[in-house]
Amino acid sequence: MGEQQAVLGEQQAVLDVQNLRVGFRSGRETTTVVDGVGFTLEPGRCLALVGESGSGKSVTARSILGLAGQNATVTADRLVVGTKNVLTLSVRQLRGLRGADVGLVLQDALVSLDPLRTVGREIADALRLHTRLSPGERSARVQQLLVDVGVPQPEFRARQRSGELSGGLRQRALIASAIALDPPLLIADEPTTALDTTVQEQILLLLERLKREGTAVLLISHDLAVVGRIADRIAVMTDGRIVEQGPADRVLGDPQHEYTKRLIRAVPAGRPRGTPLAPAAAPEVEPEVAPATAADAHAVRREGGAERGARLAGKDGGGGRTAGAPALEAHGLVKSYRNPDGSRRVVVDDVSLSLARGQTLGLVGESGSGKTTTARLVLGLTAPDAGTVALGGAPWSILSERERRPERRRIGAIYQDPLGSFDPRWTVREILTDALTDGRSTRDRGQLPALTELLDSVGLAGSLADRRPLHLSGGQRQRVAIARALAPQPDILVCDEPVSALDVSVQAQVLDLLDELQRERGLSYLFISHDLGVVQHMSDTVAVMLDGRIVESGPSATLFANPADPYTRRLLAASPRLA
Amino acid sequence: MSGSAGAPLLPLAASTAHQPSGARRALAHLHVAEVIAGLILLFLLVAALAPQLLTATDPLAIAPASAFTPPSPGHPFGTDESGRDIFTRVVYGARSSLLIGVAATGIGLVLALVLGSLAGLGPRAVDFGVNRLLEVLFAFPGLLLALLFITIFGVGVTTSTIAVGLATAPGYARIIRSQIRSIRGSGFIEAAVVLGRSPGQIFRRSILPNVAAGLFALATLGVGQAIVWASALSFLGLGAVPPAAEWGAMLSAGRTYISVAWWLTFFPGLFVVLAAASATVLGRGLQRRNRER
Numbered sequence: 001m002g003e004q005q006a007v008l009g010e011q012q013a014v015l016d017v018q019n020l021r022v023g024f025r026s027g028r029e030t031t032t033v034v035d036g037v038g039f040t041l042e043p044g045r046c047l048a049l050v051g052e053s054g055s056g057k058s059v060t061a062r063s064i065l066g067l068a069g070q071n072a073t074v075t076a077d078r079l080v081v082g083t084k085n086v087l088t089l090s091v092r093q094l095r096g097l098r099g100a101d102v103g104l105v106l107q108d109a110l111v112s113l114d115p116l117r118t119v120g121r122e123i124a125d126a127l128r129l130h131t132r133l134s135p136g137e138r139s140a141r142v143q144q145l146l147v148d149v150g151v152p153q154p155e156f157r158a159r160q161r162s163g164e165l166s167g168g169l170r171q172r173a174l175i176a177s178a179i180a181l182d183p184p185l186l187i188a189d190e191p192t193t194a195l196d197t198t199v200q201e202q203i204l205l206l207l208e209r210l211k212r213e214g215t216a217v218l219l220i221s222h223d224l225a226v227v228g229r230i231a232d233r234i235a236v237m238t239d240g241r242i243v244e245q246g247p248a249d250r251v252l253g254d255p256q257h258e259y260t261k262r263l264i265r266a267v268p269a270g271r272p273r274g275t276p277l278a279p280a281a282a283p284e285v286e287p288e289v290a291p292a293t294a295a296d297a298h299a300v301r302r303e304g305g306a307e308r309g310a311r312l313a314g315k316d317g318g319g320g321r322t323a324g325a326p327a328l329e330a331h332g333l334v335k336s337y338r339n340p341d342g343s344r345r346v347v348v349d350d351v352s353l354s355l356a357r358g359q360t361l362g363l364v365g366e367s368g369s370g371k372t373t374t375a376r377l378v379l380g381l382t383a384p385d386a387g388t389v390a391l392g393g394a395p396w397s398i399l400s401e402r403e404r405r406p407e408r409r410r411i412g413a414i415y416q417d418p419l420g421s422f423d424p425r426w427t428v429r430e431i432l433t434d435a436l437t438d439g440r441s442t443r444d445r446g447q448l449p450a451l452t453e454l455l456d457s458v459g460l461a462g463s464l465a466d467r468r469p470l471h472l473s474g475g476q477r478q479r480v481a482i483a484r485a486l487a488p489q490p491d492i493l494v495c496d497e498p499v500s501a502l503d504v505s506v507q508a509q510v511l512d513l514l515d516e517l518q519r520e521r522g523l524s525y526l527f528i529s530h531d532l533g534v535v536q537h538m539s540d541t542v543a544v545m546l547d548g549r550i551v552e553s554g555p556s557a558t559l560f561a562n563p564a565d566p567y568t569r570r571l572l573a574a575s576p577r578l579a
Numbered sequence: 580m581s582g583s584a585g586a587p588l589l590p591l592a593a594s595t596a597h598q599p600s601g602a603r604r605a606l607a608h609l610h611v612a613e614v615i616a617g618l619i620l621l622f623l624l625v626a627a628l629a630p631q632l633l634t635a636t637d638p639l640a641i642a643p644a645s646a647f648t649p650p651s652p653g654h655p656f657g658t659d660e661s662g663r664d665i666f667t668r669v670v671y672g673a674r675s676s677l678l679i680g681v682a683a684t685g686i687g688l689v690l691a692l693v694l695g696s697l698a699g700l701g702p703r704a705v706d707f708g709v710n711r712l713l714e715v716l717f718a719f720p721g722l723l724l725a726l727l728f729i730t731i732f733g734v735g736v737t738t739s740t741i742a743v744g745l746a747t748a749p750g751y752a753r754i755i756r757s758q759i760r761s762i763r764g765s766g767f768i769e770a771a772v773v774l775g776r777s778p779g780q781i782f783r784r785s786i787l788p789n790v791a792a793g794l795f796a797l798a799t800l801g802v803g804q805a806i807v808w809a810s811a812l813s814f815l816g817l818g819a820v821p822p823a824a825e826w827g828a829m830l831s832a833g834r835t836y837i838s839v840a841w842w843l844t845f846f847p848g849l850f851v852v853l854a855a856a857s858a859t860v861l862g863r864g865l866q867r868r869n870r871e872r
Binding site: 379381405406407408409411412413415417420421422423424425434435438439484488 | 771773777
């Protein structure tokens with residue numbers, strides 16, 4: 001293996017980029033998006049460009065294909081694919097480059113494939129445009145390609161349209177069309193970002209196989225853990241520059257640049273509960289603590305939180321709430337919906353949950369597993385077909401909406417898409433004033449002191465109060481959503497994929513904030529996510545959902561150390577983590 | 580957290596430095612057509628509220644000696660068969676035209692809001708019922724519906740205003756219904772439910788204002804249309820009755836003399852067109868701005 005790599009290493013590079021600069025003109029101003037980027041890529045190797053949104057990684061990839069855009073200025077000392085200088089190619093020659101010399105796989109296969117044409121025709125397109133194969137030969141090649149990328153029943157699948165395929169199959173079909181002409185270079189731009197963990201695993205294995213077979217892969221991703229699986233070299237990008245580049249093991253194991261260190265530190269997978277992920281909230285010097293010690297320290301803190309939670313509950317413990325009861329208890333929840341053909345589809349099937357006061361219950365599962373429906377049942381937004389939900393020992397799901405309404409302040413929610421959860425007409429001040437005044441007013445007469453306090457507690461500057469959420473960053477929006485949920489002083493927060501749409505370092509800050517708020521206020525979280533790493537980092541107990549059922553649940557530490565259910569094991573094995 | 584803890588709460592100064600103020604941005608995006616339309620509507624508004632400012636003459640004062648004077652410095656729009664100054668009559672006519680346009684649109688909107696909200700928020704059966712009713716109303720041309728109403732309740736400015744309002748309501752109702760439907764399913768309504776807001780509060784504070792934002796532009800368009808319809812009804816002798824200074828009625832009266840005195844019909848007609856066109860231009864501008872936001 002080592003010998004083979006050495007031989008490969010001497011081969012001529014498939015891709016040679018030196019001092020690439022890309023600027024975008026708007027009006028008279030030019031914004032530099034890529035600023036002096038350089039790397040080379042040999043056959044059978046994988047280079048990963050890692051960075052957060054706006055770092056310039058996608059623009060870099062597009063420039064290689066001559067797709068940077070109309071108003072872009074691309075300059076470089078070298079920008080060579082194989083033997084072709086991309087900078088001097090005509091529009092026509094660039095078209096020849098795409099597909100034949102470079103295959104491109106994009107993140108969103110649903111929009112990258114034409115919904116009105118069959119998958120087989122989409123894949124055959126490249127063959128039709130670039131080769132002289134007969135229709136018979138083309139269809140045989142399409143079948144072979146689908147087999148190659150691991151699509152079962154290729155003849156049947158080739159006749160389907162992209163909307164009829166699952167996310168994983170769609171992404172495979174897209175890869176098949178990208179490799180149809182055996183391009184020596186494959187550019188994959190966030191190829192697994194929208195996919196479930198187990199599907200992501202399959203796609204990564206496929207990319208790895210293509211790499212072994214000699215294709216050079218330029219992998220673009222925001223996810224260090226994903227990249228660590230298949231990349232030989234990693235280049236870390238921020239603000240249009242590569243700040244660190246080197247062999248994958250070295251970059252991940254012994255990062256040199258401050259930004260790389262921060263990125264790696266922000267990955268929640270495998271980091272003990274309660275450890276801060278972002279530097280701002282962390283103490284200046286924090287020695288790497290052994291997991292056992294961290295767990296102990298955390299347990300102590302947790303106890304403190306639980307005590308406080310119990311005390312808070314005791315203080316206003318009227319309304320039939322029992323002091324010792326868990327913050328939230330769901331028993332035997334069932335929910336089904338009617339299909340268009342009249343049959344019933346069971347979405348949540350006999351789900352029981354118990355969330356202790358001041359603790360976090362992680363609910364993990366892939367898309368369609370019934371996580372969000374469970375959240376809606378817990379929040380009292382839909383009525384269960386069977387089963388009950390109790391809050392602090394008092395009935396909740398069996399109440400009528402009129403009876404439940406005054407009690408709603410006890411349970412809040414934050415969502416994956418905070419922007420959609422805000423009235424588009426309202427400023428941050430109006431959103432929070434509304435929440436603080438129980439919906440009586442959005443007019444903040446004479447600056448509510450509670451508003452300043454609230455903004456402060458979620459780490460937002462007061463100067464943002466008069467902005468609309470549309471003009472805030474993703475992390476700021478989620479902070480506003482958290483502030484709004486906190487305004488009525490709830491005991492429980494239901495967090496439905498709260499960090500899935502955020503960059504790693506922003507995700508780290510939001511997770512740290514949630515942790516800190518839990519400690520300070522004794523909050524109980526029902527934390528829903530598809531991301532095992534995030535759930536592991538955040539939860540005291542974890543429940544794993546599959547097809548509407550909870551297949552396994554238990555204390556976080558035990559469950560992740562000794563998963564009992566085969567599905568949990570599969571999920572854990574598929575979940576990429578840093579070595 | 581640590582950095583912002585002591586930050587003073589003086590947000591305005593900081594944020595305005597980066598973003599131009601609303602008014603300045605609005606001015607920068609104004610089109611020439613919109614400025615002209617705005618000036619015309621401003622003129623009509625002054626005419627409607629204080630016609631004495633624009634003309635010293637009485638719109639009903641007759642002067643048989645100077646009948647059929649063509650446009651001249653003394654009578655810029657000429658005079659009619661009884662020697663009444665047409666400019667004065669057009670100016671005074673703005674009041675009833677604008678009033679009918681605004682009132683009819685208002686009536687149509689209120690009716691549409693009731694129907695649209697019922698359909699958009701009510702149970703499926705109500706939605707079904709309202710939709711069928713709207714379809715029946717849609718099947719008749721609006722003017723026919725207005726004629727039917729006038730036939731039943733008699734001729735006059737009030738009845739014709741209500742009639743025009745009724746005729747425009749189904750169109751608005753449909754739009755309101757579909758807007759409410761889409762807002763009802765959005766995340767911020769769910770967030771309001773989770774915060775414990777009652778259906779009444781949600782309707783008043785979250786649904787209605789978001790519907791209204793789009794409706795304002797639509798209503799501006801509607802005023803122009805209503806002015807045309809009201810003039811049409813007066814022209815047919817079903818609205819304002821001569822000798823009242825009303826554009827439709829003036830058109831109708833002037834029609835007899837169209838071969839000898841074109842100005843009798845030209846100027847009232849011109850103002851119907853100007854009013855309707857200005858309202859349309861402004862309405863479209865508002866719609867565009869809503870979309871951009």
